[in-house]
Amino acid sequence: MTSTRPLRADAARNRRLLLAAAADEFAERGLDASVADIARRAGVGKGTVFRHFATKGDLLAAIVLDRIDALNAVGEQLLDAADPGLALLEFLTVAADQQQQRDLSFLQEAGELNADVIRARERMFCTVHKLVDRAREHGAVRADITGADVILLMCAPNYVTSYVPDAPPDLWRRYLSIIFDGLRPQGAHPLPHPPPAAPLPGIDERRDGTRPAELGIT
Amino acid sequence: MTSTRPLRADAARNRRLLLAAAADEFAERGLDASVADIARRAGVGKGTVFRHFATKGDLLAAIVLDRIDALNAVGEQLLDAADPGLALLEFLTVAADQQQQRDLSFLQEAGELNADVIRARERMFCTVHKLVDRAREHGAVRADITGADVILLMCAPNYVTSYVPDAPPDLWRRYLSIIFDGLRPQGAHPLPHPPPAAPLPGIDERRDGTRPAELGIT
DNA sequence: CAATAAGCGGACCGGGCGGTCAACTTGCTA
DNA sequence: TAGCAAGTTGACCGCCCGGTCCGCTTATTG
Numbered sequence: 209m210t211s212t213r214p215l216r217a218d219a220a221r222n223r224r225l226l227l228a229a230a231a232d233e234f235a236e237r238g239l240d241a242s243v244a245d246i247a248r249r250a251g252v253g254k255g256t257v258f259r260h261f262a263t264k265g266d267l268l269a270a271i272v273l274d275r276i277d278a279l280n281a282v283g284e285q286l287l288d289a290a291d292p293g294l295a296l297l298e299f300l301t302v303a304a305d306q307q308q309q310r311d312l313s314f315l316q317e318a319g320e321l322n323a324d325v326i327r328a329r330e331r332m333f334c335t336v337h338k339l340v341d342r343a344r345e346h347g348a349v350r351a352d353i354t355g356a357d358v359i360l361l362m363c364a365p366n367y368v369t370s371y372v373p374d375a376p377p378d379l380w381r382r383y384l385s386i387i388f389d390g391l392r393p394q395g396a397h398p399l400p401h402p403p404p405a406a407p408l409p410g411i412d413e414r415r416d417g418t419r420p421a422e423l424g425i426t
Numbered sequence: 427m428t429s430t431r432p433l434r435a436d437a438a439r440n441r442r443l444l445l446a447a448a449a450d451e452f453a454e455r456g457l458d459a460s461v462a463d464i465a466r467r468a469g470v471g472k473g474t475v476f477r478h479f480a481t482k483g484d485l486l487a488a489i490v491l492d493r494i495d496a497l498n499a500v501g502e503q504l505l506d507a508a509d510p511g512l513a514l515l516e517f518l519t520v521a522a523d524q525q526q527q528r529d530l531s532f533l534q535e536a537g538e539l540n541a542d543v544i545r546a547r548e549r550m551f552c553t554v555h556k557l558v559d560r561a562r563e564h565g566a567v568r569a570d571i572t573g574a575d576v577i578l579l580m581c582a583p584n585y586v587t588s589y590v591p592d593a594p595p596d597l598w599r600r601y602l603s604i605i606f607d608g609l610r611p612q613g614a615h616p617l618p619h620p621p622p623a624a625p626l627p628g629i630d631e632r633r634d635g636t637r638p639a640e641l642g643i644t
Numbered sequence: 645c646a647a648t649a650a651g652c653g654g655a656c657c658g659g660g661c662g663g664t665c666a667a668c669t670t671g672c673t674a
Numbered sequence: 675t676a677g678c679a680a681g682t683t684g685a686c687c688g689c690c691c692g693g694t695c696c697g698c699t700t701a702t703t704g
Contacts (some may be wrong), residue, residue, distance in 0.1 A: 216671055219681060243662065253683040256564065258663065353604070357454045360586045361601065367585050368578045381618035385572070390604040394613025401600035404590045434701055437651055461692065471653030476693065 223260050226248040231271050235307075235343050239268075269322035276328040279303055283335035293348025296339045296358070297388055304365050333359055350396040354403045361387055443468040446637050449489050453525075457486075487540035494546040497521055501553035510621070511566025514557045515606055522583050522598050551577055568614040573622045579605055 215223065229250035233241040243264050247254045262268035282302050290293035337355030344351060364387060365380040373380065390396075432616050433441065446466035465472045479485035499519050507513035555573030562569060569598040583598040588634060590597065608614075 216680060218671070222681085240661090242660080244660090254662095255664080256681080259681070261673065262663095275680050312460075354477055357600070357604070358542065360589060361604070363585055364582045364605075368582055369622075371578060375622060376619070379622060382575070382617050382621065383443075385617050386575070386579070386608040387605060388608070389614055390606070390608025392615075394612055395608055395610055397603065397610075399603050401594070401597055401602050403600065404593060404597060434650060440651085458691090460690080462690090465653095472692095473649080473653050473694085477651070480693095482692065496692070 219260075222250070222252050222256055226252065226257060226260055226267070227271060229265050234268065234271065243267075256302070263370055266322065269325050273322070273325050275306060275329055276325065276332050280328065280332040280335055283332065283339060286341070287335070287338055291348075292339070292342035292346040296343040296348065299336070300341055300358070300362060300384060300388065301381070303362055303399075304379075304384055307363075307366055336362075345389060349391045349394060350393045352396070352399050356403050360404075361391075437478075440468070440470050440474055442477060443448065444470065444478055444485070444516070445489060448485050451485065452489065461485075462525050485542050491543050491546055493524060494543065494550050494608070497524060498546065498550040498553055501550065501557060505553070505560070506598070509566075510557070510560035510564040512548055514539075514561040514566065517557055518576070518580060518602055518606065521580055522602055523596075525581075526582055554580075565611060568607045568611045570614070570617050571609055576609070578622075579609075 226246070230241075230246045233246045233249055234324075237245075243257050244254050246267075247257050250257075257267065261270065279302070283299050286295040286299050289298070333355070336359050340349065340353070340355040340358050343349045344353075365383040369375045369379045370381045431461070432438075444464070448459075448464045451464045451467055457462075459474050462472050464485075466476075475485065479488065501517050504513040504517050507516070524594045546578050551573070554577050557572070558567065558573040562571075583600075583602040586601045587593050587597045611619050
């Protein structure tokens, strides 16, 4: 496609500064951190932001893309782990840990922004499905939960702790543990509602109506 | 205090319309629904909004106050229920059901707004603590969870489903059920982190440093 | 029914936002 | 080292927001 030639040295440096500053700023102030503040934090002019990212949404998308890819890489490695139950728990732990504040919620809201993000997210969802399938077959999680359930519950620990002021930075571990206990087979009660059929936006919204083959939602 | 004499008939009607419109609008568009849109939806002028509520925050606070009080009333009734475990589950069900969309999250974020809201919230938190204590004594929930845990987890089912597009309106029941299973004693694993000490803003931020006596956080 | 004050509405204001642009600076290359 | 494209910058634009204000309408009351 567009074979872009390498960035000038200062431009590359600014781009890195910008991404870091934006990640921090979004983490602290949420989606409505202002572009001006991000620029100030990065030590560049506001115009520079828009030279690198056409729109505020594109900047967000770039950050989100990184996170999703990183998370997916972890997940794919864990597919080979010896204990599938532990592997799933480890994945959820890394996912929650990765979002220092509550930024991973972007992961969900920012879906519409960028085609690359949607693709990356589908990839990650697919990995999660596999992790869950393995854990289920191994008896580590109850029979009636699906990958979609886990994807939805993934952000809950951080969401939940985001409301307690001055929370210890790893309080989320407590709630991840509680929720994960809810996913275990021991003492599970029948669920009152079926799982969402095509669980997430990126999957449902494919233009041609096809579905990723490997998903295999039961 | 200010012994306000009764509102004029039309004013009272507008106030009701306004509260209803605002509740809908906030539910659909979140915290940043605009005052102008709310006014339009209620069929009144923008000035009228500010005649009834000095600030957008006050309008929000009025809505939140209603919800909290309603929820608290349900909770207090459930304190006399025969089965404490079922009572707690019922309370959480009503809480999740009450928020058609995801509005109950206001309940948390809007804390700073109004002293009345803070008081009402403390009252409700206290009720939840009692419900949890009773359920725990009855063996319906595990020994290591506290009222604070339940308060934090209360909004999670709706949060979680808010990300699935065109979700069936009671999908949240599925996730409430999973999370509640995580609160049960059967198959519980030890938790990796202690509960938050003074869990919620309203409780922590008392001016004089005292604590509500009845709370009895372990 | 007349007088009055309570209530109403929408033009208006200041401010902050995302995004643009033209003048200026600077890293790259021949 | 000269020339130029790539990159930078902050003033600027239009928009929308929360909130104000004042002339108008209307429910209430004697």
